[in-house]
Amino acid sequence: MNWFKEDDRAVIRALADILIPDAEGMPSASAAGAADELLDRVVQLRADLAPRVLAAVRFARGKDHRAALEELRTHDSETWQGFCLAIAGGYYLFDDVRALLGYTGPERRPVDPEAAPDFTDLLAPVLARGPIWRAPRTTGEAP
Amino acid sequence: MIALVSHKGMNRAEDPDGTIADVLIVGAGPAGGMAAKHLVAAGLSVVCLEQGDWESSDRLPTGRPEGELMARQRWHWSPNQREREADYPIDESESDVGITMYNAVGGSTWLWGAHWHRLTPSDFAVRSLDGVADDWPITYAELEPFYEEAELAMGVSGLSGDPAYPAPHRHPLPPFPIGKAGRKAAEGMNRLGWHWWPGSNGIPSRPHGHLAACVRLGVCSKGCPEGAKAVADKAYWIDATASGARLITGARVREITTDSAGLATGAIWIDRSGEEHHQRARVVILCANGIGTARLLLLSKSARFPDGLANSSGLVGRNFMPHPISVAVGVFDEQLESWIGPGGIAIYSMQFYETDRLRGFVRGAKWSLSTGGGPLSIHPGLGRASLERGWGAAAHQKMRRLGHSLSWAICGETLPDPENRITLHDELSDCDGVPSVKVHFRVGENDRALRDWHIERARESLVAAGAVETLSIPVLPNSGGHMLGTARMGNDPATSVTDRWGRTHDVPNLYIFDGSLFVTSGGVNPTATICALAARGARHLIAARRDQKVAA
Numbered sequence: 001m002n003w004f005k006e007d008d009r010a011v012i013r014a015l016a017d018i019l020i021p022d023a024e025g026m027p028s029a030s031a032a033g034a035a036d037e038l039l040d041r042v043v044q045l046r047a048d049l050a051p052r053v054l055a056a057v058r059f060a061r062g063k064d065h066r067a068a069l070e071e072l073r074t075h076d077s078e079t080w081q082g083f084c085l086a087i088a089g090g091y092y093l094f095d096d097v098r099a100l101l102g103y104t105g106p107e108r109r110p111v112d113p114e115a116a117p118d119f120t121d122l123l124a125p126v127l128a129r130g131p132i133w134r135a136p137r138t139t140g141e142a143p
Numbered sequence: 144m145i146a147l148v149s150h151k152g153m154n155r156a157e158d159p160d161g162t163i164a165d166v167l168i169v170g171a172g173p174a175g176g177m178a179a180k181h182l183v184a185a186g187l188s189v190v191c192l193e194q195g196d197w198e199s200s201d202r203l204p205t206g207r208p209e210g211e212l213m214a215r216q217r218w219h220w221s222p223n224q225r226e227r228e229a230d231y232p233i234d235e236s237e238s239d240v241g242i243t244m245y246n247a248v249g250g251s252t253w254l255w256g257a258h259w260h261r262l263t264p265s266d267f268a269v270r271s272l273d274g275v276a277d278d279w280p281i282t283y284a285e286l287e288p289f290y291e292e293a294e295l296a297m298g299v300s301g302l303s304g305d306p307a308y309p310a311p312h313r314h315p316l317p318p319f320p321i322g323k324a325g326r327k328a329a330e331g332m333n334r335l336g337w338h339w340w341p342g343s344n345g346i347p348s349r350p351h352g353h354l355a356a357c358v359r360l361g362v363c364s365k366g367c368p369e370g371a372k373a374v375a376d377k378a379y380w381i382d383a384t385a386s387g388a389r390l391i392t393g394a395r396v397r398e399i400t401t402d403s404a405g406l407a408t409g410a411i412w413i414d415r416s417g418e419e420h421h422q423r424a425r426v427v428i429l430c431a432n433g434i435g436t437a438r439l440l441l442l443s444k445s446a447r448f449p450d451g452l453a454n455s456s457g458l459v460g461r462n463f464m465p466h467p468i469s470v471a472v473g474v475f476d477e478q479l480e481s482w483i484g485p486g487g488i489a490i491y492s493m494q495f496y497e498t499d500r501l502r503g504f505v506r507g508a509k510w511s512l513s514t515g516g517g518p519l520s521i522h523p524g525l526g527r528a529s530l531e532r533g534w535g536a537a538a539h540q541k542m543r544r545l546g547h548s549l550s551w552a553i554c555g556e557t558l559p560d561p562e563n564r565i566t567l568h569d570e571l572s573d574c575d576g577v578p579s580v581k582v583h584f585r586v587g588e589n590d591r592a593l594r595d596w597h598i599e600r601a602r603e604s605l606v607a608a609g610a611v612e613t614l615s616i617p618v619l620p621n622s623g624g625h626m627l628g629t630a631r632m633g634n635d636p637a638t639s640v641t642d643r644w645g646r647t648h649d650v651p652n653l654y655i656f657d658g659s660l661f662v663t664s665g666g667v668n669p670t671a672t673i674c675a676l677a678a679r680g681a682r683h684l685i686a687a688r689r690d691q692k693v694a695a
Contacts, residue, residue, distance in 0.1 A: 019524065024539035045209050046216060070530050084524055084534075089212040092518040101545050102478055105517065106206050106360040109483065111319060111348050117302075118320045119341050119490075122329045131306045132338055134497040136268035136282070 003043055003050040004057075009035055011057045014065050016087045026100060029091050038090030046089070052082025164190040164389075166684075167409055167424030169396050169439065171195075172250020173670060174657040174677040175430035176379025177293065181681035183386040187688075190422055192394040192412050195229035195247035200370040205362035211519040214365040220254055220621045222246070228415070229393070231573035233434070234581040240467040242582060243624030244432060248392060249376035251432065251624060252670070256364040257345040257372050257487050258511055258554075259299045260667035261290050261675075263308060265497060269663045273498050273505040275589070276559050279662045280634045280643040283309070286675050289682075293674035297373040298351035301343030307493035316348050319357070324481040325489030328512045328549050331608025332492060342488035342511070345373040345670065353377040361484030361514040372487075394420075397577045399427055399443040399452055399653065406694040407653040413575045425693035426684070428645075428654040430677065433463065433626030436659045437565040438580050440630065453647035458640050459630055460566060462559035463584055464664035465623035469553040469594050473605025474544050474612040481546055486514030492551075495600060496666055504592040508555035508666040510601055515548050549608070551601040552619075555593045556666040557627075563587075565629055584623070625669050630659035645680040651692045656680045 004012065013036075016029035029035060043050040056079050060068035072080040091097060098105065166182050168175045171193035182189045204213035215224075220243040222230035229246045245253045264283040269276045294315055301314035318341045321329065325341070332339040346357045346367075357371040370377065384390050393415040400408045400421065409423040429436040437460040443452035451459050488511040496507040519525060523541050524533030531537065557563075563584045571579040586594070594617060602613040633639025636648035645660055647653045656677040658669050665672070684691070 018530075019534040020538070021535055023536035024543075026539045026542075041209075042212065045212060048216065066530075073530055081525075085212070085215065085519075088519060088522055088525060089209075092522075093208055093212075098518075101518065101542060103482070103518065103545050104480075105208055106210065106362055106482075106484075108358040108360065110356065110358045113317070113349060115320070117318065117341075118322070118326065119329065122326065122333060123341075125333055125336070126338055126340065127304075127306065129306070129336075129338070131309075132493065132497075133263050133307055133309060134265040134272070136264050136272060 003054065004039070008054065008057050011061055012039065012053065015056065015060055015069060015083070018066055018069055019084065019087055020091055027097065029087055032091050032094040032097055034087050034090040034094070038093055039086060041093065042086050042090045046086070049082050049086040052079050053086050055079045056083040162423060164188050164422065164424040166426045166428060167192065167422055168428045168430055169410060170250065170429065170431035170435060170657070171248045171375070171380060171390060172430060172432065172657070173252055173375040173379065174673050175428070176375040176383060177296065177674050177677035178428055178430060178656050178681040179383040179388045180379050181678065181685060183383055183388045185685040187685070189383070189388040190424065191388060191390045192396050192410060192422060193248055193390060193392050194395040196392045197376065198247045198249065198253060200368050203366040203368040205365045206360050206368040210362060210365065211517045218254065218366050220624070228574045231577070231579045232571050233579065234568055234571055236581075238582040238584040238623070239586045240465055240584060240618055240623035241621035242434065242465070242626070243621050244434065244626065248380050248390065249374040252374045253366055254364060255345070255624070255670060256513065256668070257485065258668040259294070259297070259301065259343045259345045259671050260491070260509060261308065261671050262665040262667060263496065266663060266665040269506070275505055276663045277633070277638070280632055286672070286679065289675035289678040290671060292678050293671060297345045297378050297674065298347035298354050299343060299345055300348040302341045305340045307338060307340065307496065314343060316351060318342065319344065319348055319359070319485055319487070321489045322480065322483055324479045324483070324549055325512060327475065327479055327608050328604070329490055331604045332494075334607045335604060337492060337604065338494040339490050339492045342485070342490055344485050344487040346371055346485045346487050347373070353381050357485050359484035361482050361486040363484060363486045395573065395575050395577065396439060397442060397575070399439060401445060401447065401452070401650065402694045404694070405447055405650060406692065407650050408694045413577070417575065426652045426654065426691065428656055430657045433629045433658045434565055434580055434582070436655055436657055437629040438567065441567050442578065448649070453630070453640055453649045453653060455649050456637055456640060458561070458638070461561040461564045462628040462631060463563045463565055463582065464557035464559055464625070464628040464661065465584060466554055466557050466625040466627070466664055467586060468619045468622035469555065469598055470616040470619055471551045471553065471598050471601035471605060472614050473549045473602070473608060473610030475547050475549065475610055478546050479549065481515040481548055481550070482517060484514055488513055495597060502596055504589045504596065506556040506558065506589070506593060506666060508553050508593060508597045510551040510553050510597070513550055513552045515546065515550055518542060518545055521545060521548070549605060549610070551605070553594070553597045553601060554666055554668060555590060555597055557664045558587055558589050559628055559663060560587055586618070625658065625664065627658045627661040627664050627669055630655050631662045632660045633662065644683045645676065652694065654680060654684065
């Protein structure tokens with residue numbers, strides 16, 4: 001299902017780039033496709049977000065976009081949160097964005113049962129201090 | 144009096160159709176599962192009514208790139224966000240923390256963080272030691288063998304010998320690596336001379352029973368797609384049903400029924416088509432968590448029990464202790480890959496678990512070093528930050544923290560307060576029209592002082608570990624997943640709802656085996672104790688079944 005017309009997309013791109021601009025070495029939302037193909041992927045996964053994106057578009061059309069976003073944030077949290085999640089949700093699915101952040105996402109890393117523990121060297125002082133639990137029969141002293 | 148005897152030995156003339164279960168369990172979470180496993184093994188006929196369904200790990204999106212996005216809907220921690228028919232809505236308008244729970248076979252263990260901790264010996268004697276709250280009617284030593292049993296059932300992985308507990312403190316499976324993040328935090332703790340220990344997780348590091356070995360995706364609290372986390376369906380219910388327990392899903396209980404003598408006779412439940420049924424039983428055990436059990440008792444009013452069932456003390460629903468979680472975050476220059484699991488915990492600390500009155504409060508907290516999650520989990524704009532601080536170039540800067548941060552989740556003891564309570568809702572109901580609940584919970588003075596002090600110590604430890612920046616979250620939204628205290632156990636019927644075995648004082652064939660029983664909350668995650676209490680209660684019920692009073 002195609003939720004968004006081209007004139008909707010233009011507003012979405014403008015709003016999305018206020019949220020996520022080209023800055024700090026990171027691409028803008030629109031450059032990453034967060035208002036286009038990634039947004040389509042988001043609403044395919046989360047159809048509940050599409051009406052809220054469209055509500056944001058309707059609200060912001062013809063207005064100063066930054067002022068419109070600020071007003072949404074303060075007066076219509078459901079639309080605001082839905083729009084933000086749709087844009088950010090798509091943006092951080094973009095492989096280049098993940099690579100720029102050094103984020104690999106969930107990866108399978110089975111535990112090697114033969115590997116030596118990676119903490120033994122650090123535990124010695126903890127063990128040397130001995131028990132720290134408090135016995136009920138006393139008032140404040142460790143056993 | 145008619146004794147409860149094994150199904151095989153029962154006088155069939157009393158129940159020629161076999162429609163009366165020896166035991167009816169309400170709720171198929173870990174407590175219900177543990178109880179069912181014991182009861183069917185003893186030859187008793189068991190029926191369990193569960194309002195949710197069997198779930199499958201395959202349905203979880205968390206191992207995929209879009210997992211974070213999907214976790215915020217179908218698998219959201221809050222039943223109010225999920226809006227599934229298996230859930231019931233919860234009015235949180237008078238609560239300082241949102242409620243987390245999941246209704247399915249396995250219960251809230253579908254979304255638990257798998258942090259596995261026993262209470263400590265002092266937790267059972269808070270009144271004696273610190274002059275607040277009440278002592279439990281049981282001791283750590285009494286519960287210890289049941290902790291060990293639960294740890295085996297749940298495939299707990301960890302390092303034995305933690306000096307924060309009496310010896311022996313053993314785990315059945317070896318610990319996970321603590322990783323870069325765990326080592327970094329441990330180095331900071333060592334610089335300060337503070338206790339830490341490799342994480343104990345209800346997650347098997349090797350294949351265990353029906354559970355797969357963990358592959359450290361780090362998504363545990365949003366649902367494990369590998370089937371590795373100890374969800375109670377795999378830990379208990381697969382075997383319990385194979386051994387003869389009858390588990391009915393999509394079954395919403397609306398009332399526990401009683402006879403003219405005040406004994407429990409079963410439960411009225413509603414199926415998914417809206418049709419009502421009456422399941423008869425000789426013994427009823429509630430395992431519906433600290434909110435659901437209180438709700439059901441309060442719903443079961445009658446002329447004999449005008450304030451709700453088993454509520455002559457007036458304490459049903461009161462002393463709710465949900466453990467709002469606080470977080471201290473440290474940001475580091477180096478990449479720590481802090482999204483790597485198990486998540487679960489890498490390391491934990493009990494350094495400040497016990498009371499030191501010089502701190503200005505009593506009791507303490509356990510800290511857990513947890514995974515940091517993915518980009519949507521830490522994005523400032525998806526919290527409550529302003530447009531200026533949460534988005535734009537500022538957000539790009541903050542997102543550089545991804546994998547560069549360590550988070551201590553602080554589980555501080557919530558002291559009991561009778562005004563913190565669960566009540567039936569006047570207007571809100573579930574999809575079957577059964578009245579839902581309102582949560583009344585305010586963070587108390589001692590709890591707030593404890594929280595603030597611990598946050599500062601946790602920040603100190605992160606600075607000692609090399610953090611270049613620290614920040615904190617006083618109350619993590621929707622962190623009220625520890626539903627405790629609403630039907631406390633005790634020796635005095637005037638000040639408790641059940642006896643030391645979980646049997647209600649007012650209705651001798653009605654039992655409670657879930658977190659409702661907690662007299663105090665401790666400062667650790669409660670699933671270990673919930674499972675141990677259920678095992679202990681079930682064993683006692685079986686041992687004393689010939690003296691068990693049941694309805695005629």
